[in-house]
Amino acid sequence: MRLDAKIPGGPLPQKWDRHRFELKLVNPANKRKFEILVVGTGLAGASASASLAELGYQVKTFCIHDSPRRAHSIAAQGGINAAKNYPNDGDSIWRLFYDTVKGGDFRAREANVYRLAQISNAIIDHCVAQGVPFAREYGGLLANRSFGGAQLSRTFYARGQTGQQLLLGAYGALMRQAAAGRVRLFPRREILDIVVVRGKARGVVARNLLNGEIECHEGHAVVLCTGGYGNAYYLSTNAKASNVTAAFRAYKRGALFANPCFTQIHPTCIPVHGTYQSKLTLMSESLRNDGRVWVPKTPGDKRPPHQIPEAERDYFLERKYPSFGNLVPRDVASRNVKEQCDQGKGVGETGLAVYLDFADAIRRDGRAVIERKYGNLFQMYEKITGDDPYETPMKIYPAVHYTMGGLWVDYNLMSTLEGLFVLGEANFSDHGANRLGASALMQGLADGYFIIPYTLGGYLAGTPLEPVSASDPAFAETARQAAERLRRLLAVNGRRTPDDLHRELGMVLWNFCGMSRNNEGLRKARGRVQELREEFWRNVRVPGSEQDLNQSLEKAGRVADFMEFAELMILDALERQESCGGHFNEAYQTEDNEARRDDERFCHVAAWEFRGEDRDPVRHVEPLSFEHVPLTQRSYK
């Protein structure tokens, strides 16, 4: 299969303009004749639903929660990047583009990233107009702060709740369209499958989580905005309901899955404290602006932090990376933290933590300033750990946070399954092998507000789409398969709960396909995952019925998909014999233990094609060419 990314011609800065001109338009009067199914209401889904409805399309929007406002974008803390250059520190669209490509370790498409940087400014304008209460300077103009992976201040923020505020803006826009009748909302729905009619995505099969009813919805296109698959690891900073099901079903229906091994481990999370732990909590990366990361110089030093004198502390990020210091990109920071802990220098009860210390910042700026910047984060930390970070340094450890991989999409954000568009974290497009801080919000909103409204129109105007109805046999067959799967889950009646099995799967992934990987471990993990999957279908226990609100059944369905998907992650990691960004294979590192890319063999996107239940998927390649950013070894020294 040849993967055509459909990147427009012409010079990089003009590609998007040119493409928008070349895309066919849908006559305003005809827009209402098209029905679009949007799955998910995070930043990408809510913004896409609202923008498409504003244009006049009929939109049906599905969300797994009781309200669209609860999508996990709400938990993004730090901020959103834009190339406004308000601080006059030398930013530009080109520099944001450059930083993002480099931060992604040269595994993203130049044209996509450039478009993202171009759109970034319009996002800020739009969100401000929506009433997002961004932080302001004394004169009333917008404030910026710096963030990991950048040497300038381009991050806009609303306290430590930027994701919440941006999502509430998009949610407001969505609710406005819902009130106007142009969006029909389907809350508490889980998408169990994509319906393909004559080669095109034409509908979804949803389960009403309140009563278990299996519903068929037909439309002219399906827009998946279902987020990432970080919960494959069980413990992650993702919300509990975040899952890969819809994306994985799309993969099984013909959409290629790109770079599934690119997962981001965020360096600053609250460490694990017990086996019952249900999720991990992120402490915003912005904390690294003022917090200093350190460990004791001597392994096994169990003295409380304040008893360890300055001379016996190792501020290892500052020592190793003098120019970026504590602000190195996430993958670099995480790996260094792991390295320190592996050397026995980790702190806390488990030895799996390092200090993030604010004592210097509090001395320098005063407690009030620190409180204003990070008050809510400190409070959150204290609630969870019972420690006061104003007094004792925070303890942090890396945790799975974001997945750069996702369904393969072309420049129009359409997957290889025609009519299926994929937005936000669910696609693979813009972050390469590592995402920079404050770029996820930017991408989700860029996709939803400013890309899909044009590219979807181009698809609808340029594609003959015969009418389909939910009575089409494809719907009945897909719905039957989905219902059958639920019944199978209930029928096993084994001795282990879905969570229990999921936790074990997570440990396998974390140990062998986590922060650092090696071929032997990956091969072992693949076998282990196959065994676990087999055990799952033999030994899972799901109580209750499928015709009821049944949270165990919901979980079981998601875990079943993670069990299959995990193998794809491992396969992808095994095939990519290099280290880049979030994928670190121990066999490929420099003398300084940095990721060593192999641009000769792996300067490409790996996209996996499903070939049937009992066959290995096939790996396709989309070569990446870098004409504008020279391929260099990343250095943050």
Add this chain to the structure above:
Amino acid sequence: MGWLVSLLGSSVGKKWMMAVTGFAFLGFLAAHFAGNLTVFGGRESFNGYAQKLQSLGPILHLFRAGLIACALVHITTGLLLFLQNRRARPVGYQVAASAGGRTLSSRTMPYTGLLILAFVVFHLFHFTFVPPAPLTIFDRVAAAFRRPELVALYTAMMVVVALHVRHGFWSAFQTIGAHHPKYMPWIFALSLAAAFATAIGFGSLPILVAALV
């Protein structure tokens, strides 16, 4: 007119009516209190005050009509709110706990209100809607407060009024939107002061009268 009915019929509209009529009653209480003080000037002074009020004629009737209108609005709206609020939570909690917002005064508003209504009716028939002769108003008051059960009733009722004022006072400000971080502490303090003034100012009167006369 439709807009006004629907505006005042809304939940915030009803609360404004409670607040505005509440303010009127607070004004009335202040005036009533000032008038009451004349009782300490003795029989002449107090009766003189009563006669002066009577001599106002139509103005007095106007005020009375105003107060009755306020009372009707305050009572019917209050009852409506009370019933609506009960309906808004058909199933209560097994454990009743407060996060610290409710006060004795706030939680008893509907009940103190109804008690006050009953008391006002009694009070009106006791002292207001009575023939001016042969007993003067001073004689009536003095006679009444020679009876300990009436002293107890009047004093107790003044504590009830004070409780109602304690929450009603600041609440009225809040309801019309007069809440400012700079001034709200004063309004809270004032509402406490008004409650004490009511309880002590009005409540001590029967006792003092009983002691003095």
Add this chain to the structure above:
Amino acid sequence: MSQTIRLTLKIWRQKGPADPGRFETVAVDGVSTDMSFLEMLDVVNEKRILEGGEPIAFDHDCREGICGSCGAVVNGRPHGHLRGTTLCQLHMRHFRDGDTIVIEPFRARAFPVIKDLVVDRSALDRLIQAGGYVSVNTGSAPEANTLPVPPDRAERAMDAAACIGCGACVAACPNASAMLFTSAKVSHLALLPQGRPEAARRVLAMVRAMDACGFGNCSNHRECEMTCPKEISIVHIARLNREALKAGFLSPEA
């Protein structure tokens, strides 16, 4: 340092909207004080599933206090007794060995119980649909710095915008009133110049929607602000009252 404690839970069980429901008593042993409240419920559920029982249904998602999904009434207090805390952030170190904990769903006519501790809070979405937004279409926004907003104003708007829509204010209010929720949105947008053009229409429409959803009226008990996990102040309720007064009497909007 973590310890383990033993607890007795009295949990509301209700099979569906039509089921009258009842309390069930569950003894739980070996609860680590480092667990969150929801993790404690997870442990109970895991055990029940293996014993062939029906797990307790409860809404939850982010488990870091921002999505607003979780919330039950714990010993009479929505989200439990800790100030400024959602149920998912409430940790078991705040309970003592041997405690009995009564867990009930949020109660309000506007929040019918769906199952166990899960309630239907879609009324809050209907309130936002009535006007909790700025009407701006994608693409039509002016440059972001065209309209300066004094930082203290932006901060106050943010104080209100911090609402997570969990509904605890309604659950805590003796009148099951949604004034804190509604006022937080009205206030957030009324404070910003971007929200002013629609301020009058917004406040009146949202108040009407609030009444139509079957919420009670505000009696200024202040239970809401004391319970709110984001500690949103009733100063915003006062602003709603003020905005509604202005809009109702002075604006041409009906």
